[in-house]
Amino acid sequence: MKISRRDFIKAGAVGTASMGLSGSLFSSNKWFQPVSAKGKSQEKIAFTYHTTNCGGRCAFKCTVRDGKLSMIQPNTWTDKRFSTVCLKGLSEIERIYSPDRLQTPLKRVGERGEGKFVPISWNEALTTIADKLKELKRKYGGKSILFSCSSGIEYTYPFLPSLLGAQFAIESGIDIGLANGLEECIGSKAYGYVQNETSDWVNSSTIILLGCNILETTLTDSKFFFKAKDAGAKIITIDPNCSTTASKSDQWIRIKPGTDGALLLGMISVILDNQWYQHDYLVKNTSSPFLIRADNQKLLKQNDTHEGSTTNPYLVWDENSNSLKPFNAPGVKAKLEGEFTVDGVKVKTVFTALKENQKQYTLKWAAEKSEIGEDIIFELTRDYATRGPAVLGWGFGGGDKWANADITGHSGGILGALTGNIGRVGGGVGVALYHGTSWSAQLSSWELPSQFKATPLEMTTPDMREKPNSVKAVINLGNTLQQHFANLHKTEKWIKQLDFIVTIDPFHNPSVDYSDIVLPACTAFESEYDIVNMQINRSHVLLSQKVIEPLHESKSDFRIEKELAAKLGLDQYLPKTPEEYQKARLNSPDPRLKGINLNTLKENNCIMRLQVPDEPYRGYMDQIYPTPSTKLELYHEKLAEDHQALPTFEEPGEASPNNPLFKKYPLQFSSAHTKYRVHSQFTNAKWINQYQPEPRLEMNPLDASSRGLQNGDLVEVFNDRGTFKARCLLTEAYRPGQIRLHEGWWSKHMAAGNLQNVTNDVLNPRQYKLRYGPVIPYNDTLVEVKKV
Incomplete structure (x- = not known):
């Protein structure tokens, strides 16, 4: 039965019986009440926020009436532009009382995946888990236990992995494809986020959004999009599909999926051909003048037996002395271009090598690869390079999830360097979603005795399904078994080989069905403690209070970890309460936290701005980067043997017309x-x-027509990995040759199967050398569709 929020609120005078509601949460006549009853109720206000994985980053003022959450409103931030709430936040009133809530600990009685369980007590559940973990640690060591955590879980069980010496993973292989290329240039490890805060866009002349649907996935940042547009920024969205963001941009450019890197390489060539690059910026702030040896493709250093750094500097050709000099020597004027001979070895500058490498990536070539007109690419590049400060921003769910994504990220870093748009007001390159860049501060940590250390992750978790490894048990926090792996059938084979699986979550998500023991966790609104959690977000410190008591037999994640640690004989090392834990985190010498403590947070409705400037955060304005040379490093010598020291285009791993499978499976699935x-x-x-x-x-009517499909038909999507069924939705907004089903649907909502049955899980070997490891190429997938 469908119950709208309006009906939910209006139902007070009618009562629950006429609406057909059942269950203990809905049986009380105190739940739905007429407005006139408000004065007779006991009310309180509590403050909390949506956890970190929600792109809105909303903070809530919650009204609790007679112990039940009855209203959610935006909390008041110091920066009132953030005082918003979206439909996901409002829906929490219904969701926390969902029939999908896990109400008691469960023990599996059927086969893994069947979803057959019997209720058990908390004591039996925790004892079973503790005994099994002790046994595995005794036999195989702590490394045999893997804590696999969804990124949406804020309390990530920070103590048990170290206390057990276990492995820990959050979304291994996800959202890292573009970051792998960009951050080799910049030297950071921040998931590839753009350097400047979104609120700095009002200072941008051009904003290019590459596969970035910010108006859907970061709804609460829409104001900054429109303020930038009102301030005169030209906003261009490049996307295979006419997304919400594309429809509100000044220009939408439709690109062939999997060719983002080709477009950016073409733009680099246009900039070089027209000399639109910033000569002085490149010499001063990048590795462009560094010298590449012709004999081994390595960069020339003062001491070639060690890695280059400021103490073992890279060498450049000094114009003043017409000789080799360390790049950081006083008075050096490095040549940007040139070829030289040093001790019989030929060398050339990185910039010279870049120009040579780019000769193959002509404007015509880029247009043919991306299926974007040459004139459009030329105008796009001219806008980016010559109109003033520019942003090149991308998302996580599009071009990132392709086997060739690191090439796109590398090309983006070079574009930012060529135009001087990194470390510049109104500039930036990287992920433009979730307001991921803002002022921050360094919190302290809860120190454990030195003998307790987690085992570093042996390998990316998708590889654990096939390669020999130590893992015998998985403690699954969230829905990782469905959501964090492509090719679900391969995941299921691995799951069945494991000795023990535990899932901890508020809801009966698909991962629950594979588990031996299931623990019902509280939602973020429930706790046994007055304080739940704390985070730094959008230049503010946010405190999360208890809103309501735990529902059913659920327990907070903090209490679950504490009680499980007690069963293991290790609870003495944990804080006694979340309040003690958050006090320890705030006990930091960082001056940006001055005056912020639990008491002052409570006095300020649980939100306080850091002691930081009022203007938007802008990274690397000092042009000092966390790379060995402290410069933007455009040449990546560790990838020379892979022919990727400078970005070299590769076709998608699977979803390419050059793949023989394309004849059998001609549709790209995202x-x-x-x-x-x-x-x-x-x-x-x-x-x-x-x-x-x-x-x-979703599919284009042309693809539907050629397969005899009509809107609403039940269809089967299939390839050699598997199949699923869903109803089709025909839309002109979607590009021919490409189909889409939004991620995250649980198996029980599908007509049959699961979308992960078909997704591509083949990892790119080159990417093991990069800082995040290989990306899971979910969107680099070929399928076919037929009517059921």
Whole structure:
């Protein structure tokens, strides 16, 4: 039965019986009440926020009436532009009382994946888990236990992995494809986020959004998009599909999926050919003048037996002395271009090598690869390079999830360097979603005795399904078994080989069905403690209070970890309460936290701005980077043997017409983000599902017509990995040759199967050398569709 929020509120005078509601949460006549009853109720206000994985980063003022959450409103930030709440936040009133809530600990009685369980007590559940973990650690060591955590979980069980010597993973292989290329240039490890805060866009002349649907996936940042547009920024969205963001931009450019890197390489060539690059910026702030040896493709250093750094500097050709000099020597004027001979070895500058490498990537070539007109690419590049400060921003769910994504990220870093748009007001390159860049501060940590250390992750978790490794048990926090792996059938084979699986979550998500023991966790609104958690976000410190008591037999994540640690004989090392833990974190010498403590946070409705400037955060304005040379490093010598020291285009790993499989499976399948969910969270939110009641496979009418399909037909999507079924939705907004189903749908909502049955899990070997390891190429997938 569908229950709208309006009906939910209006139902007070009618009562629950006439609406057909059942269950203990809805049986009380105190739940739905007429407005006139408000004065007779006991009310309180509490403050909390959405956890880190939600792109809105909303903070909530919650009204609790007679112990039940009855209203959610935006909390008041110091910066009032953030005082917003989206439909996901409002839907929490319904979702926390969902029939999908896990109500008691469960023990598996059927086969893994069947979803057959019996209720057990907390004591039996925790004792079973503790005994099994002790046994595994005794036999195989702590490394045999893997804590696999969804990124949407804020309390990530920070103590048990170290106390057990276990392995720990958060979304291994996800959201890293573009970051792998960009951050080799910049030297950071921040998931590839753009350097400047989104609120700095008002200072931008041109904003290029590459596969970035910010108006859906970061709804609460839409104001900054429109303020930039009103301030005169030209906003250009490049996307295979006419997304919400594309429809509100000054220009939408439709690109062939998997060719983002080709477009950026073409733009680099246009800039070089027209000399639109910033000569002085390149010499001063980048590795462009460094010298590449012709004999081994390595950079020339003062001491070639060691890695280059400021203490073992790279060498450049000094114009003043016409000789080799360390790049950081006083008075050096490095030549940007040139070829030289040093001790019989030929060398050339990185910039010279870049120009040579780019000769193959002509404007015509880029147009043919990307299926974008030459004139459009030329105008796009001229806008980016010559109009003033510019942003090149991308997303996580599009071009990032391809086997060739690191090449795109590397090309983006070079574009930012050529135009001087990194470390510049109104500039930036990288992920432009989730307001991921802002002022921050260094919190302290809770120190454990030195003998307790987690085992470093042996390998990216997708590889654990096939390669020999130590893992015998998985403690699954969230929905990682479905959401964090492509090719679900391969995941299921691995799952069945494991000795023990535990899932901890508030809801009966798909991962629950594979588990031996299931523990019902509280939502972020419930706790046994007055304080739940704390985070730094959007230049503010946010405190999360308890809103309501735990529902059913659920327990907070903090209490679960504490009680499990007690069963293991290790609880003496944990803080006694979340309040003690958050006090320790705030006990930091960072001056940006001055005056911020639990008491002052409570006095300020649980939100306080850091002691930071009022203007937007802008990174690397000092042009000092966390690379060995402290410069933007455009040449990556560790990838020379892979022919990727400078970006060299590669076709997609699977979804390419050059792949022989293309004849059999001619459609590219993507699983994009949507405003209605956060990955697989909110899949069971009934209020939201009124707008998107079931999974719909979106496809262009031309593709449908050639397959005899009509709008609403039940179709089967299949390839050699597997199959799933869903109803199709025909739309002109979607590019021919490409189909899409929004990510995160639980198996029970599908007509049959799971979208992960078909997704591509083949990892790119080159990317093991990069800082995040190989990306899972979810969107680099070929399929075919037929009517059921």
